[in-house]
Amino acid sequence: MKILTGNDLRSGAVTWWNGTGWSLFVDDAVDVGDEAKEILAREEAARRVNVPYVIEATIDAGGHVRPAHIKDRVRALGPTVRRDLAVPTAAKTGWDWVI
Amino acid sequence: MYRYDQYDQAMVDARVEEFRDQARRRLEGKLTEDQFKPLRLMNGLYLQLHAYMLRVAIPYGTLNAHQMEALADIAEKYDRGYGHFTTRQNIQYNWIKLEDAADILADLSKVEMHAIQTSGNCIRNISADHFAGAAADEVVDPRPYAELMRQWSSFHPEFTYLPRKFKIAVIGSETDRAAMRLHDIGIRIVKRDGEVGAQFFAGGGMGRTPMIAPMIRDFVPLDQLIIYAEACLRVYNRYGRRDNKYKARIKILVHELGAAEYTRQVEDEFAHMLSVGIEPPREELARIAAHFAPPAFVDGPKTLDRSDPDFALWVDRNTHRHQHDAYVSAVISLKPAGGIPGDATADQMRLMARLAKQYSFDELRVMHTQNVLLPHVRIADLHAVWSALDEAGLGSPNMDTIEDIIACPGLDYCSLANARSIPLAQRISERFAASGRTAELGELKLKISGCINACGHHHAGHIGILGVDKKGTENFQLSLGGSEAEDVSLAKITGPGFDEDGVVAAVEKVTDVYLGAREDGERFLDTYRRIGMEPFKEALYGR
Numbered sequence: 225m226k227i228l229t230g231n232d233l234r235s236g237a238v239t240w241w242n243g244t245g246w247s248l249f250v251d252d253a254v255d256v257g258d259e260a261k262e263i264l265a266r267e268e269a270a271r272r273v274n275v276p277y278v279i280e281a282t283i284d285a286g287g288h289v290r291p292a293h294i295k296d297r298v299r300a301l302g303p304t305v306r307r308d309l310a311v312p313t314a315a316k317t318g319w320d321w322v323i
Numbered sequence: 324m325y326r327y328d329q330y331d332q333a334m335v336d337a338r339v340e341e342f343r344d345q346a347r348r349r350l351e352g353k354l355t356e357d358q359f360k361p362l363r364l365m366n367g368l369y370l371q372l373h374a375y376m377l378r379v380a381i382p383y384g385t386l387n388a389h390q391m392e393a394l395a396d397i398a399e400k401y402d403r404g405y406g407h408f409t410t411r412q413n414i415q416y417n418w419i420k421l422e423d424a425a426d427i428l429a430d431l432s433k434v435e436m437h438a439i440q441t442s443g444n445c446i447r448n449i450s451a452d453h454f455a456g457a458a459a460d461e462v463v464d465p466r467p468y469a470e471l472m473r474q475w476s477s478f479h480p481e482f483t484y485l486p487r488k489f490k491i492a493v494i495g496s497e498t499d500r501a502a503m504r505l506h507d508i509g510i511r512i513v514k515r516d517g518e519v520g521a522q523f524f525a526g527g528g529m530g531r532t533p534m535i536a537p538m539i540r541d542f543v544p545l546d547q548l549i550i551y552a553e554a555c556l557r558v559y560n561r562y563g564r565r566d567n568k569y570k571a572r573i574k575i576l577v578h579e580l581g582a583a584e585y586t587r588q589v590e591d592e593f594a595h596m597l598s599v600g601i602e603p604p605r606e607e608l609a610r611i612a613a614h615f616a617p618p619a620f621v622d623g624p625k626t627l628d629r630s631d632p633d634f635a636l637w638v639d640r641n642t643h644r645h646q647h648d649a650y651v652s653a654v655i656s657l658k659p660a661g662g663i664p665g666d667a668t669a670d671q672m673r674l675m676a677r678l679a680k681q682y683s684f685d686e687l688r689v690m691h692t693q694n695v696l697l698p699h700v701r702i703a704d705l706h707a708v709w710s711a712l713d714e715a716g717l718g719s720p721n722m723d724t725i726e727d728i729i730a731c732p733g734l735d736y737c738s739l740a741n742a743r744s745i746p747l748a749q750r751i752s753e754r755f756a757a758s759g760r761t762a763e764l765g766e767l768k769l770k771i772s773g774c775i776n777a778c779g780h781h782h783a784g785h786i787g788i789l790g791v792d793k794k795g796t797e798n799f800q801l802s803l804g805g806s807e808a809e810d811v812s813l814a815k816i817t818g819p820g821f822d823e824d825g826v827v828a829a830v831e832k833v834t835d836v837y838l839g840a841r842e843d844g845e846r847f848l849d850t851y852r853r854i855g856m857e858p859f860k861e862a863l864y865g866r
Contacts, residue, residue: 231370231374233349233350233421234350234420234421234422235374235420235421235422236370236373236374236375236418236419236420236421237373237374238372238373238374268356271350271352274356274370275356275370292795293795294734294795294796294797295372295734295738295740298372298734298735298743299372299373302373303373303417303735303736303745304735304743304746305663305735305743305745305746305749306663306735309403309418323797
C-alpha cells in the first residue's frame with residue numbers, strides 16, 4: 225500500500241494522512257493508491273502539512289500499518305533510545321516492530 | 324570570557340526580528356517551504372525526523388553559568404527537558420515548534436547567544452581547544468584569535484554562499500584537542516622567537532572523503548591573520564566545486580589542485596589582500612584579548628585526600644593539569660554507562676551552571692567529545708565538585724576510555740542517518756562497564772557515526788563505527804587506527820560489516836587482540852600501528 229507522511233507545519237510533529245486529515249498515529253494511515261500527488265499538492269498548499277511524501281507500507285501480522293523503511297518506522301514511534309517520549313501507539317506495536 | 328558589545332547585540336537582535344517576520348510569513352502561507360528552508364537554516368533551524376531541531380552556537384565551546392541556565396530553561400520551556408551537546412561544541416534541541424522558534428532566539432539573544440551560521444554553506448561556529456586558557460601545556464591562549472575569527476566570519480557578506488559549509492578550529496598547544504587538522508582550516512597559534520603568529524592548515528575534513536589538512540603556511544604574523552584566512556577562503560570560494568555537492572568541500576579543491584598549487588594561489592591572493600588593508604587594528608585584538616584575562620587564581624593545596632577510591636579514580640581519569648598548580652580542569656562526563664552520549668537534562672545543566680559559578684570562575688566549556696568542562700577548579704574544591712556530579716549522574720570516571728564514546732544522533736533523530744548510533748554506544752559502554760575491562764584498556768577512543776557525513780568522527784576513532792543501510796537494514800562498518808590528535812591519522816576499514824550484535828562482539832574481539840599483543844605503555848592506537856591490521860582481521864573474520 226502507499227501511504228502519505230509529513231510533518232506538521234507549526235509543531236513539526238510527524239503526521240500520517242488518514243483520508244480526511246493528518247493523524248499522529250501511523251495506524252490511522254490509509255492507502256492512497258494513485259492519488260498521492262494530488263493529495264500532497266492540495267494539503268501542502270493548505271499548510272496542513274510540511275514536506276509531505278509518499279511511502280510504501282504493509283499491514284503486518286498484528287494488523288498494524290508498517291512503513292517499508294526503518295527511517296519511517298522510527299518516525300512513527302519516536303526515538304528508540306527515548307521510549308519515554310514515544311507516541312502512545314508504541315505500546316501496541318512494541319519496539320521490535322521498528323527493526 | 325568575551326561579552327557582546329553594542330554592535331554584537333544589535334546584530335543578533337536584528338536577526339531575531341528578521342527571523343520572527345520570516346517565520347510568521349511561513350506560518351501564514353506567504354512563504355513556501357522552498358522559500359523558507361534556506362532562511363530557517365541560516366538560523367540553525369532544521370527539520371529532522373520527529374520535529375524541528377534547533378542548533379545553538381556556542382563559540383569555541385565557551386559559556387558562562389547564566390548562559391547554561393538559559394539553555395536549561397529553553398530545554399524545559401520549549402523542548403522536552405533535555406539538550407544534546409555536539410561534536411562541534413554546540414547544543415541541539417530535538418523537539419522544537421516552528422511557532423516557538425523566534426521566541427527561543429530572542430531568549431538566546433538576552434544571554435548573548437544565537438543560532439546564526441550553525442547551518443548552510445557559510446563559515447560555521449569556530450571551534451577551539453576546550454582546555455584553552457587552562458591547560459598546562461598551552462603555548463598561547465587561542466580564544467582571542469577564535470573570537471576575532473568569529474567576529475570576522477559572522478555575516479561576512481562574501482562568504483555567505485560558499486560552495487559548501489566551512490569549519491575552522493583554532494588551538495594554541497602542540498597537543499591537538501580540537502581535531503584541528505580534520506577541519507577545512509585548522510589554525511595553531513604559535514610563538515616564534517617570542518613573536519606570536521599562526522600556523523595554517525587547509526583542506527582537512529571527515530565526511531564522505533576524509534582528508535588530513537596539509538600545512539600551507541608555517542607562520543602568519545598576527546597582524547595578517549584575518550587577511551590570510553580571507554585569502555584561503557577567497558581561493559576556495561572562487562574555485563570550489565559548486566557543480567557537485569559531494570566534491571564541493573575545500574578538501575577536494577586542495578587535493579585536486581595539490582597543496583602546493585593551492586598555497587601558491589592563496590599566497591598570490593594574500594599579497595593582493597595585504598594592499599587592501601582589511602586587517603582589524605591591533606587595538607581591536609587587544610580589546611578582545613582583555614576579555615580573556617586569566618581569572619584571579621589563588622594559591623592553595625596541591626594535593627588531595629585520595630582515601631575514597633571512587634573519588635581517586637575520577638580525579639585520575641577526569642581531571643587535567645592546569646597552568647596554576649593549585650587548580651585542575653575537571654571533565655563532567657555526559658557518558659554514563661548505557662546513557663546517550665552528549666545528552667543532558669535541564670536539571671543537569673543547572674547543576675553544571677551552579678558548579679561553574681561556585682567553583683570555576685563562572686565558566687564552562689563544551690568539549691568536542693560531547694562532555695562539559697569546568698576549566699578552573701581548585702584542587703581543594705575537587706571533592707565537593709565530584710560529590711555533586713556523582714549524585715547527579717555526571718560523575719562517570721571515563722574520560723578518553725572506551726566508555727567515553729562519541730556518537731552522533733544517528734537514525735534515532737537525524738534525517739540524514741542510515742543507522743542508529745546511540746543504541747550501539749549504549750550497548751558498548753554498558754558491556755565494558757559491566758566487565759570491568761575499561762581500566763585495563765586505558766586510552767581507547769571509540770567513535771560512531773550513523774552515516775557517511777561522519778558527525779560522530781568515526782574516521783578519527785582508534786576504533787570507528789560507521790552505520791550504513793544494507794538493503795533496508797542497519798549494517799555497521801568497523802575501522803581501526805584513526806586519531807584526531809597531534810598524531811592524526813585516518814582509520815582503515817577492517818572488512819565486511821556487521822549487524823548490531825555482530826559489531827558489539829567485534830569491538831570486544833578487537834580489544835582482546837590489543838590486550839594480547841600490547842607491549843608496556845602502549846595505547847590501543849600504538850599497538851595497532853605496530854602490529855598492523857592483519858591480527859585484527861584474523862580475529863574478526865578468521866583469515
